[in-house]
Amino acid sequence: ALTAGIVGLPNVGKSTLFNAITKAGAEAANYPFATIDPNVGMVEVPDWRLQRLTELVHPKKTVPTTFEFTDIAGIVKGASKGEGLGNQFLSHIRQVDAICHVVRCFDDDNITHVEGRVDPLEDIDTINLELVLADLESINKRYTRVAKVAKTKDKDAVAELAVLDKIKPVLEEGQSARSIEFSDDEQKIVKSLFLLTTKPVLYVANVSEDDVANADDNHYVQEVRNFAATENAEVIVVCARAEEEIAELDDEDKAEFLEALGIEESGLDQLIRAAYDLLGLATYFTAGEQEVRAWTFRKGIKAPQAAGIIHTDFERGFIRAETVSFEDLNKYGNMHAAKEAGRVRLEGKDYVVQDGDVMLFRFNV
Ligand code: GDP
Numbered sequence: 568a569l570t571a572g573i574v575g576l577p578n579v580g581k582s583t584l585f586n587a588i589t590k591a592g593a594e595a596a597n598y599p600f601a602t603i604d605p606n607v608g609m610v611e612v613p614d615w616r617l618q619r620l621t622e623l624v625h626p627k628k629t630v631p632t633t634f635e636f637t638d639i640a641g642i643v644k645g646a647s648k649g650e651g652l653g654n655q656f657l658s659h660i661r662q663v664d665a666i667c668h669v670v671r672c673f674d675d676d677n678i679t680h681v682e683g684r685v686d687p688l689e690d691i692d693t694i695n696l697e698l699v700l701a702d703l704e705s706i707n708k709r710y711t712r713v714a715k716v717a718k719t720k721d722k723d724a725v726a727e728l729a730v731l732d733k734i735k736p737v738l739e740e741g742q743s744a745r746s747i748e749f750s751d752d753e754q755k756i757v758k759s760l761f762l763l764t765t766k767p768v769l770y771v772a773n774v775s776e777d778d779v780a781n782a783d784d785n786h787y788v789q790e791v792r793n794f795a796a797t798e799n800a801e802v803i804v805v806c807a808r809a810e811e812e813i814a815e816l817d818d819e820d821k822a823e824f825l826e827a828l829g830i831e832e833s834g835l836d837q838l839i840r841a842a843y844d845l846l847g848l849a850t851y852f853t854a855g856e857q858e859v860r861a862w863t864f865r866k867g868i869k870a871p872q873a874a875g876i877i878h879t880d881f882e883r884g885f886i887r888a889e890t891v892s893f894e895d896l897n898k899y900g901n902m903h904a905a906k907e908a909g910r911v912r913l914e915g916k917d918y919v920v921q922d923g924d925v926m927l928f929r930f931n932v
Contacts, residue, residue, distance in 0.1 A: 568637050569635075569664040569665075569846045569848065569865075570607065570635040570636065570637045570663050570664055570665075571634075571635075571636055571637070571663060571664065571665040571666070571667050571773075571842040571845070572636075572637045572638075572639045572659065572660055572662075572663030572665045572666055572678050573585055573636055573637065573638055573639060573669060574639045574643075574656075574660065574667070574668055574669070574694060575668060575669035575670060575671075575690070575691060575694070575771075576643055576671075576682075576690050577643075577894060578671070578678055578679060578680060578681060578682050578805035579669050579670055579671035579690065579773060580669060580671060580673075580736055580773040580808070581669050582638075582687065583773075583807035583808055583810075583811055584669060584771070584773070584805065584807040584810065584835075585608060585636070585638045586811050586814075587703050587807060587810035587811045587813070587814045587835055588608035588610055588636050588835065589608045590763070590811065590814035590815055590833060591610055591611075591810075591813075591814035591835060592608060592609055592610060594860055594875060596752050602664070605868055606637055606638045606639075606640070606765070607636070607637050608635065608636045608637075608638065609633050609634070609635050609637075609864065610631055610634055610635075610636065610835075610839050611631040611632070612631060612632050612839055612840065612843055612850065612861065612863070613631075613633075613836045613839060613840065614632075614850060614861055615630065615854060616848075616850075616852070616861075616893050616897075616923065617629060617852070617861050618861045619858065619893075619897055620852055620854050620893070620925070621859050623785060623795070623896070623897070623901065624854050624855070624859050625855065625856075626854070626855065626856055626857060626859040627856070627857050627858065627860050628858045628859075629855065629858070629859045629860070630858060630859075630860040630861070631860075631861050632850055632860075632861040632862055632863045633863075634809050634839055634842065634843050634848075636667070636784055636842070636881035637659070637663050637780065639656065639660060639663070640652075640655070640656070640659070640864075641653065641654075641655040641656025641657075641659060641660045643656055643693065643694055644693060644696075644697070644932070646697045646701070647698075647700035647701045647704065648698045648700070649863045652928040653697075656697075657697070657698075657701050657763065657902065657929060660698070660763055661763065663766070664766070664767075664846055665766055665767045665768065665769070665842060665845045666766050666767070666769075666841060667768075667771055667838065668694065668717070668769070668771065669771045669773055669807075670690050670691060670771070670772055670773065670787075670791055671685055671687060671690065671768060671773055671787075672685075672687055672773055672774045672777075672778075672785055672787035672788050672804075673685070673713065673773060673774050673775040673778070673787075674690075675775070679836070685787065685857060687790055687791050688791070688794055689771070689805050690789050691791070694719055695743055695764070696741060698743070698763040698764045699738050699741055699742065699743060699764055700762055700801065702734075702738055702744060702762045702763055702764050703735070703738040703739065704762070705761075705762070706731055706734055706735055706738060706762075706779065707735075707762065709727075709731065709760070709801075710728075710735065712835075713727050713731060714728055718779060723726065726752070726756060729753075730749070730753050730756045730757060730760075733747060733749075733753070734747060734757075734760075734762075738764070742764050743764035743765075743798065744757070744764045745764055745765050745766075745767070745768070745798060746767045746797070746798060752829065754792050758878075764821050767845045767846070768781050768798065768800050769795075769800055769802070769803060769838075769841055769842065769845055770791050770794075770795050770799045770801070770802045770803070771798060771802075771803050771804075771805055771838060772785075772788045772790060772791050772803070772804045772805070773805055773806070773807045774805070774806055775806060775808075776806050776809050777806075777809065778806070778830065779809065779828050779829065779830055779834065779899060780804045780829030780830055781829075782804040782922075783836065788802070788804060796854050801841055801845070802820075803834060803837050803838045803841050804834055805834030805835060805837075805838060806828070806834060808832060809824075809828060809834075810834055810835045812824070813833050813835070814824070814835065817927055818910060830857070839865075843863075847865055847866045847867075848863050848864070848866070849863075849864060849865075849866050849920075849923075849927065850862065850863060850864070850922060850923070851873060851920055851921075851922070851923070851924040851925070851926055852893065852925045852926070853877070853924075853925070853926060854896075854902075854905040854925050854926065855927075862876050863876070863917055864876060864920055867923040868919070868920055869916060869917060869918060869919055870887075870890075870914050870915070870917075870918040870920055870921065870926075870928075871884065871885040871916050872927075873888075873920045873926065874888065874928040874930065875926070880930065880932060881928050881930050883930075884930035884931035884932055885928065885930050886929040886930055886931060887914060887915055887916075887927075887928075887929050888913075888914045888915075888918065888926045888927065888928050888929070889911055889912075889913060889914045889926065889927040889928075889929070890911070890913075890914045890915075890924050890925070890926050890927075891910055891911045891912070891919070891924075891925050892910070892921070892923055892924060892925070893923035893924070893925055894923065895908075896898050896910075896925050897909040907908070
Protein backbone atom coordinates (compact mmCIF):
# COMPACT_ATOMS: atom_id res chain seq x y z
CA ALA A 568 0.00 0.00 0.00
CA LEU A 569 1.13 3.54 -0.65
CA THR A 570 2.09 5.41 2.50
CA ALA A 571 2.75 8.98 3.57
CA GLY A 572 5.65 9.59 5.96
CA ILE A 573 5.38 12.05 8.82
CA VAL A 574 8.54 14.09 9.21
CA GLY A 575 9.56 17.14 11.19
CA LEU A 576 12.14 18.49 13.60
CA PRO A 577 12.04 17.30 17.22
CA ASN A 578 9.35 18.82 19.47
CA VAL A 579 7.09 20.09 16.72
CA GLY A 580 4.28 17.67 17.61
CA LYS A 581 4.95 14.67 15.35
CA SER A 582 4.46 12.02 18.02
CA THR A 583 1.35 13.76 19.27
CA LEU A 584 -0.07 13.70 15.76
CA PHE A 585 0.99 10.11 15.20
CA ASN A 586 -0.66 9.13 18.49
CA ALA A 587 -3.86 10.71 17.25
CA ILE A 588 -3.54 8.63 14.09
CA THR A 589 -3.06 5.35 15.92
CA LYS A 590 -5.87 6.13 18.36
CA ALA A 591 -8.20 7.02 15.52
CA GLY A 592 -6.90 3.80 13.94
CA ALA A 593 -9.05 1.59 11.79
CA GLU A 594 -11.00 -1.14 13.56
CA ALA A 595 -8.62 -4.07 13.50
CA ALA A 596 -11.55 -6.48 13.19
CA ASN A 597 -12.26 -5.24 9.69
CA TYR A 598 -8.67 -5.59 8.59
CA PRO A 599 -7.29 -8.82 10.02
CA PHE A 600 -4.29 -8.81 7.72
CA ALA A 601 -3.20 -5.28 8.53
CA THR A 602 0.47 -4.61 9.22
CA ILE A 603 1.51 -4.44 12.84
CA ASP A 604 4.60 -2.32 12.27
CA PRO A 605 4.55 0.15 15.22
CA ASN A 606 5.69 2.93 12.91
CA VAL A 607 2.68 2.48 10.67
CA GLY A 608 -0.69 3.93 11.61
CA MET A 609 -3.70 2.82 9.62
CA VAL A 610 -6.70 5.14 9.46
CA GLU A 611 -10.07 4.96 7.79
CA VAL A 612 -10.53 7.44 4.98
CA PRO A 613 -13.42 9.73 5.92
CA ASP A 614 -15.98 9.79 3.11
CA TRP A 615 -19.56 11.04 3.50
CA ARG A 616 -20.55 9.16 0.34
CA LEU A 617 -20.06 5.85 2.13
CA GLN A 618 -22.52 6.89 4.85
CA ARG A 619 -24.98 7.99 2.22
CA LEU A 620 -24.70 4.67 0.34
CA THR A 621 -25.30 2.85 3.62
CA GLU A 622 -28.52 4.83 4.10
CA LEU A 623 -29.62 3.97 0.58
CA VAL A 624 -28.74 0.27 0.53
CA HIS A 625 -29.10 -0.80 4.20
CA PRO A 626 -26.34 -3.40 4.01
CA LYS A 627 -25.44 -5.80 6.82
CA LYS A 628 -22.01 -4.22 6.99
CA THR A 629 -20.20 -1.06 5.89
CA VAL A 630 -16.45 -1.07 5.35
CA PRO A 631 -14.47 2.11 4.77
CA THR A 632 -11.19 2.11 2.92
CA THR A 633 -7.96 2.78 4.73
CA PHE A 634 -4.80 4.77 4.44
CA GLU A 635 -1.40 4.33 6.07
CA PHE A 636 0.83 6.91 7.67
CA THR A 637 4.41 6.09 8.59
CA ASP A 638 6.14 7.75 11.51
CA ILE A 639 9.64 8.65 10.38
CA ALA A 640 12.12 8.57 13.22
CA GLY A 641 15.76 9.49 13.19
CA ILE A 642 17.89 12.53 13.52
CA VAL A 643 17.30 15.15 10.90
CA LYS A 644 20.11 17.63 11.17
CA GLY A 645 23.31 16.46 9.53
CA ALA A 646 21.52 13.39 8.21
CA SER A 647 23.01 13.80 4.75
CA LYS A 648 26.54 13.56 6.09
CA GLY A 649 25.80 11.56 9.19
CA GLU A 650 26.03 7.94 10.12
CA GLY A 651 23.51 5.82 11.98
CA LEU A 652 20.31 7.59 12.94
CA GLY A 653 20.74 10.32 10.36
CA ASN A 654 21.10 7.83 7.57
CA GLN A 655 18.16 5.93 8.95
CA PHE A 656 16.06 9.07 8.62
CA LEU A 657 16.93 9.35 4.93
CA SER A 658 16.41 5.67 4.19
CA HIS A 659 12.97 5.82 5.82
CA ILE A 660 12.02 8.79 3.69
CA ARG A 661 13.20 6.88 0.64
CA GLN A 662 10.60 4.20 1.40
CA VAL A 663 7.54 6.45 1.61
CA ASP A 664 5.51 7.72 -1.33
CA ALA A 665 4.73 11.19 -0.03
CA ILE A 666 5.87 13.45 2.78
CA CYS A 667 3.75 15.12 5.47
CA HIS A 668 6.04 17.73 6.88
CA VAL A 669 4.96 18.87 10.36
CA VAL A 670 6.03 22.35 11.47
CA ARG A 671 5.56 24.03 14.80
CA CYS A 672 3.30 27.05 14.61
CA PHE A 673 2.52 27.39 18.32
CA ASP A 674 4.31 29.41 20.98
CA ASP A 675 4.80 27.67 24.29
CA ASP A 676 7.69 28.60 26.57
CA ASN A 677 7.43 25.27 28.34
CA ILE A 678 8.25 23.33 25.23
CA THR A 679 11.79 23.73 24.07
CA HIS A 680 12.40 24.28 20.43
CA VAL A 681 15.59 22.54 19.27
CA GLU A 682 16.91 25.79 17.83
CA GLY A 683 15.64 27.92 20.71
CA ARG A 684 13.07 29.78 18.61
CA VAL A 685 9.82 29.13 16.78
CA ASP A 686 10.44 29.70 13.09
CA PRO A 687 8.57 27.32 10.78
CA LEU A 688 10.34 28.49 7.63
CA GLU A 689 13.77 27.83 9.11
CA ASP A 690 12.49 24.41 10.22
CA ILE A 691 11.28 23.58 6.74
CA ASP A 692 14.62 24.73 5.37
CA THR A 693 16.59 22.58 7.80
CA ILE A 694 14.85 19.40 6.71
CA ASN A 695 14.65 20.26 3.04
CA LEU A 696 18.36 21.05 2.98
CA GLU A 697 19.23 17.57 4.25
CA LEU A 698 17.08 16.05 1.52
CA VAL A 699 18.61 18.34 -1.12
CA LEU A 700 22.13 17.38 -0.03
CA ALA A 701 21.29 13.69 -0.12
CA ASP A 702 19.87 14.08 -3.64
CA LEU A 703 22.86 16.08 -4.75
CA GLU A 704 25.11 13.27 -3.60
CA SER A 705 23.19 10.66 -5.59
CA ILE A 706 23.07 12.90 -8.66
CA ASN A 707 26.79 13.59 -8.51
CA LYS A 708 27.58 9.91 -8.19
CA ARG A 709 25.51 9.16 -11.23
CA TYR A 710 26.69 12.14 -13.21
CA THR A 711 30.26 10.99 -13.82
CA ARG A 712 29.17 7.57 -14.99
CA VAL A 713 26.37 8.79 -17.26
CA ALA A 714 28.51 11.57 -18.75
CA LYS A 715 31.09 8.97 -19.77
CA VAL A 716 28.52 6.78 -21.53
CA ALA A 717 26.83 9.81 -23.12
CA LYS A 718 30.12 10.55 -24.92
CA THR A 719 29.58 7.35 -26.92
CA LYS A 720 26.31 8.93 -28.15
CA ASP A 721 24.29 6.28 -26.34
CA LYS A 722 20.73 7.61 -26.64
CA ASP A 723 19.55 6.72 -23.14
CA ALA A 724 22.64 8.16 -21.51
CA VAL A 725 22.31 11.39 -23.49
CA ALA A 726 18.69 11.75 -22.38
CA GLU A 727 19.55 11.03 -18.77
CA LEU A 728 22.45 13.46 -18.81
CA ALA A 729 20.10 16.21 -19.99
CA VAL A 730 17.85 15.49 -17.01
CA LEU A 731 20.77 15.44 -14.59
CA ASP A 732 21.90 18.78 -16.02
CA LYS A 733 18.48 20.19 -15.31
CA ILE A 734 18.34 18.95 -11.71
CA LYS A 735 21.90 19.52 -10.55
CA PRO A 736 22.00 23.36 -10.61
CA VAL A 737 18.63 23.55 -8.80
CA LEU A 738 19.87 21.31 -6.00
CA GLU A 739 23.10 23.28 -5.86
CA GLU A 740 20.98 26.36 -5.18
CA GLY A 741 19.56 24.50 -2.17
CA GLN A 742 16.18 23.96 -3.78
CA SER A 743 14.05 20.85 -4.10
CA ALA A 744 13.84 19.12 -7.47
CA ARG A 745 10.03 19.14 -7.27
CA SER A 746 10.08 22.80 -8.32
CA ILE A 747 11.35 21.75 -11.78
CA GLU A 748 8.96 21.08 -14.63
CA PHE A 749 9.65 17.88 -16.53
CA SER A 750 8.20 16.50 -19.75
CA ASP A 751 6.61 13.05 -19.67
CA ASP A 752 9.76 11.45 -21.08
CA GLU A 753 11.94 13.28 -18.58
CA GLN A 754 9.55 12.28 -15.81
CA LYS A 755 10.29 8.60 -16.49
CA ILE A 756 14.00 9.21 -16.08
CA VAL A 757 13.41 11.28 -12.93
CA LYS A 758 11.47 8.37 -11.44
CA SER A 759 14.39 6.02 -12.01
CA LEU A 760 16.65 8.32 -9.99
CA PHE A 761 14.68 7.73 -6.75
CA LEU A 762 15.22 11.24 -5.47
CA LEU A 763 13.87 12.46 -2.14
CA THR A 764 13.04 16.02 -3.15
CA THR A 765 10.72 14.93 -5.97
CA LYS A 766 8.38 13.14 -3.59
CA PRO A 767 5.06 14.94 -3.24
CA VAL A 768 4.82 16.95 -0.05
CA LEU A 769 2.25 18.67 2.11
CA TYR A 770 2.86 20.86 5.13
CA VAL A 771 1.10 20.33 8.44
CA ALA A 772 0.97 23.49 10.54
CA ASN A 773 0.60 22.48 14.17
CA VAL A 774 -1.16 25.31 16.01
CA SER A 775 -2.50 25.77 19.52
CA GLU A 776 -6.14 25.05 20.43
CA ASP A 777 -6.89 28.77 20.45
CA ASP A 778 -5.71 29.21 16.90
CA VAL A 779 -7.35 26.38 14.95
CA ALA A 780 -10.55 28.27 14.22
CA ASN A 781 -8.77 31.35 12.88
CA ALA A 782 -5.54 29.82 11.71
CA ASP A 783 -4.88 32.56 9.19
CA ASP A 784 -4.50 35.10 11.97
CA ASN A 785 -1.46 33.11 13.08
CA HIS A 786 1.51 34.68 11.32
CA TYR A 787 3.49 31.42 11.36
CA VAL A 788 0.70 29.75 9.40
CA GLN A 789 0.75 32.63 6.93
CA GLU A 790 4.48 32.19 6.39
CA VAL A 791 4.07 28.46 5.82
CA ARG A 792 1.23 29.08 3.36
CA ASN A 793 3.32 31.56 1.39
CA PHE A 794 6.23 29.16 1.21
CA ALA A 795 4.06 26.17 0.29
CA ALA A 796 2.54 28.17 -2.57
CA THR A 797 5.98 28.39 -4.19
CA GLU A 798 6.03 24.58 -4.30
CA ASN A 799 2.36 24.23 -5.23
CA ALA A 800 2.03 22.33 -1.98
CA GLU A 801 -0.98 22.22 0.30
CA VAL A 802 -1.04 23.29 3.95
CA ILE A 803 -3.21 21.53 6.52
CA VAL A 804 -3.75 23.21 9.88
CA VAL A 805 -4.09 20.91 12.89
CA CYS A 806 -3.90 21.16 16.63
CA ALA A 807 -2.14 17.88 17.29
CA ARG A 808 -2.96 17.99 21.01
CA ALA A 809 -6.66 18.41 20.36
CA GLU A 810 -6.59 15.68 17.68
CA GLU A 811 -5.19 13.29 20.25
CA GLU A 812 -8.29 13.87 22.38
CA ILE A 813 -10.72 13.91 19.46
CA ALA A 814 -9.42 10.54 18.27
CA GLU A 815 -10.81 8.88 21.39
CA LEU A 816 -14.32 10.29 21.08
CA ASP A 817 -17.39 8.76 19.47
CA ASP A 818 -19.07 10.61 16.60
CA GLU A 819 -21.46 12.62 18.75
CA ASP A 820 -18.83 13.81 21.22
CA LYS A 821 -16.48 14.49 18.35
CA ALA A 822 -19.00 16.84 16.72
CA GLU A 823 -19.41 18.69 20.02
CA PHE A 824 -15.66 18.99 20.52
CA LEU A 825 -15.19 20.35 17.00
CA GLU A 826 -17.92 22.89 17.55
CA ALA A 827 -16.22 24.05 20.75
CA LEU A 828 -12.99 24.45 18.81
CA GLY A 829 -14.87 26.40 16.15
CA ILE A 830 -14.11 24.08 13.24
CA GLU A 831 -16.28 21.91 11.00
CA GLU A 832 -13.90 19.08 10.29
CA SER A 833 -11.06 17.70 12.34
CA GLY A 834 -7.59 18.57 11.12
CA LEU A 835 -6.72 14.90 11.08
CA ASP A 836 -9.62 14.08 8.77
CA GLN A 837 -8.48 16.87 6.46
CA LEU A 838 -4.95 15.55 6.60
CA ILE A 839 -6.04 12.02 5.72
CA ARG A 840 -7.95 13.19 2.66
CA ALA A 841 -5.18 15.55 1.55
CA ALA A 842 -2.52 12.82 1.82
CA TYR A 843 -4.75 10.38 -0.06
CA ASP A 844 -5.17 12.93 -2.80
CA LEU A 845 -1.48 13.79 -2.87
CA LEU A 846 -0.71 10.17 -3.67
CA GLY A 847 -3.10 10.18 -6.61
CA LEU A 848 -5.55 7.87 -4.88
CA ALA A 849 -9.29 7.78 -5.38
CA THR A 850 -12.23 5.66 -4.21
CA TYR A 851 -14.76 3.44 -5.92
CA PHE A 852 -17.59 1.63 -4.14
CA THR A 853 -19.30 -1.71 -4.16
CA ALA A 854 -22.83 -1.56 -2.81
CA GLY A 855 -24.49 -4.91 -2.18
CA GLU A 856 -27.03 -5.95 0.41
CA GLN A 857 -24.35 -7.84 2.32
CA GLU A 858 -21.79 -5.11 2.28
CA VAL A 859 -21.28 -1.53 1.20
CA ARG A 860 -17.59 -0.90 0.82
CA ALA A 861 -15.09 1.72 -0.30
CA TRP A 862 -12.00 0.63 -2.25
CA THR A 863 -8.86 2.61 -2.92
CA PHE A 864 -7.39 2.72 -6.41
CA ARG A 865 -4.69 4.67 -8.17
CA LYS A 866 -6.20 7.24 -10.54
CA GLY A 867 -5.85 6.12 -14.13
CA ILE A 868 -6.35 2.37 -13.73
CA LYS A 869 -8.86 0.43 -15.82
CA ALA A 870 -11.85 -1.64 -14.73
CA PRO A 871 -10.14 -5.08 -14.65
CA GLN A 872 -7.33 -3.78 -12.41
CA ALA A 873 -9.92 -2.15 -10.17
CA ALA A 874 -11.69 -5.51 -9.94
CA GLY A 875 -8.35 -7.10 -9.08
CA ILE A 876 -8.13 -4.97 -5.95
CA ILE A 877 -11.04 -7.00 -4.56
CA HIS A 878 -9.79 -10.36 -5.77
CA THR A 879 -7.29 -11.53 -8.40
CA ASP A 880 -10.00 -13.86 -9.81
CA PHE A 881 -12.14 -10.82 -10.59
CA GLU A 882 -9.34 -9.40 -12.71
CA ARG A 883 -8.47 -12.67 -14.46
CA GLY A 884 -12.06 -13.49 -15.38
CA PHE A 885 -13.23 -9.91 -15.91
CA ILE A 886 -16.15 -9.58 -18.33
CA ARG A 887 -17.64 -6.19 -17.61
CA ALA A 888 -18.56 -3.77 -14.85
CA GLU A 889 -22.02 -2.43 -14.21
CA THR A 890 -21.19 1.13 -13.28
CA VAL A 891 -23.11 4.11 -11.95
CA SER A 892 -21.66 7.32 -10.55
CA PHE A 893 -22.29 8.03 -6.88
CA GLU A 894 -24.03 11.27 -7.88
CA ASP A 895 -26.51 9.42 -10.08
CA LEU A 896 -27.19 6.68 -7.56
CA ASN A 897 -27.72 9.31 -4.87
CA LYS A 898 -30.02 11.25 -7.17
CA TYR A 899 -32.18 8.29 -8.22
CA GLY A 900 -32.07 6.59 -4.83
CA ASN A 901 -31.57 3.00 -5.98
CA MET A 902 -30.04 0.90 -8.70
CA HIS A 903 -33.35 0.11 -10.33
CA ALA A 904 -34.37 3.75 -10.73
CA ALA A 905 -30.89 4.68 -11.93
CA LYS A 906 -31.18 1.92 -14.56
CA GLU A 907 -34.58 3.15 -15.70
CA ALA A 908 -33.11 6.60 -16.12
CA GLY A 909 -30.35 5.09 -18.27
CA ARG A 910 -27.62 6.05 -15.82
CA VAL A 911 -26.16 2.57 -15.34
CA ARG A 912 -23.41 1.79 -17.83
CA LEU A 913 -21.91 -1.51 -18.89
CA GLU A 914 -18.20 -0.80 -18.95
CA GLY A 915 -15.58 -3.02 -20.57
CA LYS A 916 -11.92 -3.72 -20.01
CA ASP A 917 -10.72 -0.34 -21.32
CA TYR A 918 -12.87 1.74 -19.00
CA VAL A 919 -10.85 4.14 -16.85
CA VAL A 920 -12.37 4.02 -13.38
CA GLN A 921 -13.51 7.34 -11.91
CA ASP A 922 -13.59 8.52 -8.32
CA GLY A 923 -17.04 7.82 -6.87
CA ASP A 924 -17.97 5.04 -9.30
CA VAL A 925 -20.27 2.42 -7.81
CA MET A 926 -19.36 -0.86 -9.49
CA LEU A 927 -20.62 -4.40 -9.83
CA PHE A 928 -18.16 -6.72 -11.54
CA ARG A 929 -19.21 -9.58 -13.82
CA PHE A 930 -16.57 -12.23 -14.24
CA ASN A 931 -15.93 -15.83 -15.31
CA VAL A 932 -14.64 -18.23 -12.72
P1 GDP B 1 7.92 15.46 18.32
O1 GDP B 1 9.26 15.50 18.96
O2 GDP B 1 7.88 16.26 17.06
O3 GDP B 1 7.37 14.11 18.16
O4 GDP B 1 6.96 16.29 19.29
P2 GDP B 1 5.91 15.78 20.37
O5 GDP B 1 4.68 15.29 19.72
O6 GDP B 1 6.59 14.89 21.36
O7 GDP B 1 5.54 17.17 21.05
C1 GDP B 1 6.49 17.90 21.78
C2 GDP B 1 5.78 18.64 22.88
O8 GDP B 1 4.91 19.63 22.31
C3 GDP B 1 4.91 17.73 23.72
O9 GDP B 1 5.04 18.12 25.07
C4 GDP B 1 3.50 18.02 23.20
O10 GDP B 1 2.53 17.84 24.22
C5 GDP B 1 3.61 19.48 22.82
N1 GDP B 1 2.64 19.85 21.80
C6 GDP B 1 2.28 19.17 20.68
N2 GDP B 1 1.33 19.84 20.00
C7 GDP B 1 1.07 20.97 20.72
C8 GDP B 1 0.18 22.07 20.56
O11 GDP B 1 -0.61 22.13 19.62
N3 GDP B 1 0.25 23.06 21.51
C9 GDP B 1 1.11 23.01 22.57
N4 GDP B 1 1.14 24.01 23.45
N5 GDP B 1 1.93 21.98 22.76
C10 GDP B 1 1.92 20.97 21.85
